[in-house]
Amino acid sequence: MTTPRPFGRALCAMITPFSPAGELDSEAAGRLAVRLVAEGCDGLVLSGTTGESPTTDDAEKTALVRAVREAVGESAYVVAGVGTSSTRHTVELARAAEEAGADGLLVVTPYYSRPPQDAVEAHFRTVADATGLPVMLYDIPCRTGTRIEVETLLRLADHPRIVAVKDCSYDLLGSAKVIARTSLAYYSGSEELNLPLYAVGGAGFVSTVANVAARQLRAVLDAYDKGATAEAARLHQLTLPLTELMMASGLPGTVTAKALLAAGPVREPLQPVGREAVDGLRNAYEELLKAYEELLSA
Template sequence: MASPTGTSDAPFGRALTAMVTPFASDGAVDYEGAQRLAAYLVDEQRNDGLVVNGTTGESPTTSDEEKVRILRAVVEAVGDRATVVAGAGTNDTRHSVELAEAAERAGAHGLLVVTPYYNKPPQEGLLRHFTAVADATGLPVMLYDIPGRAGVPITIETLFRLAEHPRIAAVKDAKGDLFAGSQVMASTDLVFYSGDDLLNLPWLSVGAAGYVSVVGHVVGAELASMADAYRSGDVENALAVHRQLLPVVSAIMTRTQGAIMVKAALKLVGQDAGCVRPPLVDATEEQITALREDLITGGLKLVD
């Protein structure tokens, strides 16, 4: 299925949010809620792409069947006007291939494949893992380089080799090494996306196509305005928006786990996505009080 927003220089779109998975009070997936949230993120928060079944979507605690149903629900809701990227990465190559194949059947436009976590494979293992997943479908692949969680980075040399694969198109970088990313972009056709909301503007400044955001749940429109300003040459305005959003980014991304805080933030702006699943726990009253203050400082209008 062709991406409705992808281009050669931004194959997954430019403004993507890693979408949470709404849960009902009993912990079941709220599929209608997922559709409502997806429409809100695309139509009101100016996202031209969504990542579903990623870490922010609590993928470690959703079943394969739930992942397929979530993906189908989101594709049905917004797949005609936004790129829908399916998280398909695990630390088991065979399982990742199965998830990739299921995502293609469910209508995904692309795949996000994270570095295998915990088992810390060598670089040759990473090369074989990513190649196996990319070989399994006809979908474009975004690699997810996040050594802080995976325990191992994707080295420049491995990225050079992976760039030779016709369907490995992009990197979501949460490594924070702008110089290394610049080297890869200068020497290959790999497209980079910021995978760290703290560095969205810096990544744009060295050539990234866009970002995969968490705070885009509540300030997606502002992030899009920042990126538009930067690309049009209005660096001063882009910097002003970047600075305006600092309290929001700090509140959601630095206090505790991101899915916990962004679900609390969504509730404060009137887009309740329910609870989190164990082993995550919902935000405390103290955290919510601080979050409310920071969102207001960042310019958000909250519901009573």
């Protein structure tokens, strides 16, 4: 069975660059998008968790889609994060993203209100019916408070425009069951599970760490695809120290990615990292680059 990959394999959950004054920097977003594609990203996911969607307004989200679409042309998929806690608002953002040139939509489970599963299902179907774009569901219960349960996913898979899942559920068994029983494309949203999920039929990843290490993360998938599973495992292992510092050190991935990229400020309530943390991130990043080059040249 061929794994469906409606948005490619290697997707970056792109940061949203801001100017020193805290305004959307569309030109910087375009430059970053071009660089990420050059480093191996098949797709760019905008206005997700890493893109600071809770603190950007509707006009900024739409402007970001337009800027990135213009910058990368047709060389990469542009997936717009449109999920909110309101179905009506999500539909409005979805339609605006379609008009702005997005190739697909990332739709998170409605948060805070913690709707039951029948309401979750109805929300996703309403959004998917609102445009002609394919939809990637975003399952991240640690942030939303609500899981997209396996049985709900199995039902949603029958919708012609619901084609993918960004999986931050930390439930490899549940994910593998859905992969086995549907044509949904599963993208790892947790870098430490990129290779394990790929090995059970996942489509690839949507990664925050890819903002700074897209080439290294994609190399894991490339090695696995050519049958070099030991090499894939080793390459995956090399990324773990940086992944841990960026994603599991108590600091949000948005903050750590922007610190490494020097891509402008974060918006409050987020705060920038201190000098010691920046030095640790840079050391881990440099160690990854060194180890990666040594492995490839061995």
